[in-house]
Amino acid sequence: MPLYEYQCRQCGDQFEILQRMSVTAEEIAGLECPQCGTSNPKKTLSVFSGQTSSPSLNMAADCGIPSG
Ligand SMILES: [Zn+2]
Known part of the structure; x- marks a missing residue:
């Protein structure tokens, strides 16, 4: 909820x-x-109870390209 x-x-x-x-x-x-x-109150923000962090886009693009 x-x-x-x-x-x-x-x-x-x-x-x-x-x-x-x-x-x-x-x-x-x-x-x-x-x-x-x-x-008629003003909606400020919505917070989901039981929020979970999604493991998406957590890879840092830090792979060095070997220059030959
Ligand atoms: Zn009031």
């Missing part, structure tokens, strides 16, 4: 909410700030 971070447009408070990946804009608009209760 991805963790989404939102910021209140009214008081600027940031709060995190666990939501499914296919969250709609209407559902986001229906969210309310836990501080002042203002709806």
